[in-house]
Amino acid sequence: MGKKRVIVLGAGGSIGKNSLEVIRRFPDRFELAGFSVHSNLEFAKTILAEFEDAQFVSTKKNDSNLKYEIDVEAVRQLIEKSRADIVINGIAGSAGLKASVEVIKSGLDLGLANKETIVEAGELIFKDAEKSGSTIIPVDSEHAAIFQLINAHKKENIEKIIITASGGPFLHSPKEKLGTMKLEDALKHPTWKMGGKITIDSASLANKALEVIEAVNLFSFPPEKIEVTVHPQSIIHSMVQCKNGEIFAQASPPDMKNPILNALSFPDMPEPFLKPLDFSQAIKLEFMPPRTDDFPMLALGFEAAKKGGAYPIAFNVANEEAVEAFMQGKIGFTDLADITQEVLNSDWTMKPSSYEEVYDYENRARAVALARILARNSSCNKIY
Template sequence: MSDSKKKILVLGCTGSIGTSTLDILRNEKNRFECCGLSANSKKTELENLSKEFNCPFTLTKTDGIDGIKRLIDETKPDIVVNGIAGSAGLKPSMTVLDAGIDLALANKETVVMAGPLMFEAAKKSGSRILPVDSEHSAIFTLVNSCGKENIDKIVITASGGPFRTFPREKLKSVTIQDALKHPTWDMGVKITIDSATLGNKGLEVIEAVRLFDVRAEQVQVVVHPQSVIHSLVQTKDGIVYGQFSEPDMKHPILQALDWPEILPSFMKPFDLTDTLDGTRTLTFEKPRTDDFPMLSLAFECAKKSASYPIVFNAANEVAVQAFIENKIGFLEIAELVKNVIHKYEWTKIPRDLSDVFEADKLAREKSKEQIIH
């Protein structure tokens, strides 16, 4: 075991982010060492990975946050990759930051729910928050390259999801199976449905506002079906800079693990003409916010701030689960979220995690009331 290797702890190791991270660790054994693993419920898979990487593990369904704390104390990682899906990733993120360890963050809900508290914890402990979302990883790199003071606008790209070309009438009858047929990314169930509603892009808008300390008015979403340009920034002189790579989550994960260095890797270098016919077309279009209103709702919550981003996330999680369980239709996801946002006052500014979870709990209760069984 070499001291020169960077020690990586992977939370949510059996999910899509965790699986991609472990693939990197297998291919870059000279640079990285997997020092610990966690998963929610896939015990057999977790035990097999623990044997493969010769490292301890915790099953969060039984051990909870205490298991993660013990794992951090035991393994003393240099950086933790948080690939836990949904709001369940918040407490683990805060635990990592409180311990003074760098956080490679794929869990956007953490920033959406408790961004200001996270940044406060990171500042206090000296941790760095390194975004792993492909879009925010791209923005992070571009902001650092161009200089925050020179940035006028952040442009987040969206694939448009599987229903990008569907007329509204057709959206009324789409099924869970239809929603899971993402054209470019292979992701978990919840995030794939979020991509279909543009709810995922909405979460990314709120995340960008918080991560990069910009106004919601400075963020723009552009549909880019090829998913080759992962995001762009526009500088004050009107020039746009973008980051290009094939749609593979290993790129942003590796970028976070190596930061601030940029090193050669096992990944194939990007080539604009390396396609079957030697040509590549990149297209851009405005999002159809009337047909996919989750994006407009997210911008509204980003502008209002206070507890609104927490409510957006909570209501969305409840609505998506209801859609998965065939309790509501696809278009009712946004309708439910809109009702919860607009029917109640969410103006309380969270001062600590208990405030965050209080707003989250109340929003979930109000969301469930909207669902007709």
């Protein structure tokens, strides 16, 4: 069997850089066929100097500085020119959905790190994947673990999915201090090296909320059969409870190169990228319930998953805009949940039946979120 030809979308991000590391480590098995960056052309030059035959595009639209806008035509051309076997989509946020749509329609296999694709348009994506023959392999560490566990223990035998959360940098912070936390505090993740947006989502538990919605759509489990537990060591990535009460876990060091390698190797079992856990040494594993009263984003995510319709879209977009405002210093940390709740208070019961409707709901939710952020920011300016 020849080398797998790989496209890496979002090569300048955390997932993208880890994907390149995996390709470097196994040059006899993987070849970089193509890659994209948003606007970091200097980084692109360094990749092209190393991988001379790789195709390259910038996904930044010439007429837009918005992070959630990408040049879809550039992605389409990259897919057509690269003659690839699989695409790793590491584009962050709702912008990654449009890239996923192009990959699925092309029939290429998709290693999916962009959870917003499944959160916002899971049903549409899976319908198109069935038509085109594309296989979707989760790259998110938790969903990659669930994917393996379901394949090993059969879905019909599984009663419940248990997703682990690190707890983020504010795991032990008292509630009264959360409102004073600054951006630099939220970016100090204790176990994972990730991009800024997802690190803040981890601090607020919004990331875990998105993972719950993603698991509902990926594995066709109702939210009532999905549980979240805080596991600060980030060694157990997910668990399944079978109908006989037994619980099976997937464990590995907290490094995204493992699930990326698994996705690129699917359906084969690869040799490990990292050293396995060493049980000749003491290993501490802790589990505790999440503090949902102090971190309400998780409960809001469960609520959106249960309501369905366009609520998951509204949740995702509201959080996306709130995080951007927090990173710009316009709102405080606890405002993230308040703004998301205010957006979810609108009616989002209609279920999108096309990608165009998904994008329309995105725009509507974004407008509501931006209005709430502006109102909150204006109030603060009046006070001070």
